[in-house]
Amino acid sequence: MVLVDLSEFTKGVRQGIARETTNGEVLEQLAHDVEWLVRAAVANNRHTFSSTLEKLSDDSEWIVRRNVANNANKSLATKKKLAQDENKDVRAAAGR
Secondary structure, X not given: OOOOOHHHOOHHHHHHHHHHOOOHXXXXXXXXXXXXXXXXXXXXXXXXXXXXXXXXXXXXXXXXXXXXXXXXXXXXXXXXXXXXXXXXXXXXXXXX
């Protein structure tokens, strides 16, 4: 359970938390952030749950989806979905 309302922090602080935390629940909360840079940092964090990565694989920002594709915690189903992405960089990352 996250006891702090992370939305009270600045975008930069939330992005830093998303990059550095090892807490999957905090990352789950930050995956819903309005700022795509924060979501991209969540998608890049090796402690992000595969279920969170699955949700982020539908993000409107291709960089978030590319970071999901590069994350070793993604499921095979998520990898297969991203291999069909509209963006070539996302597809390439999913193919690695």
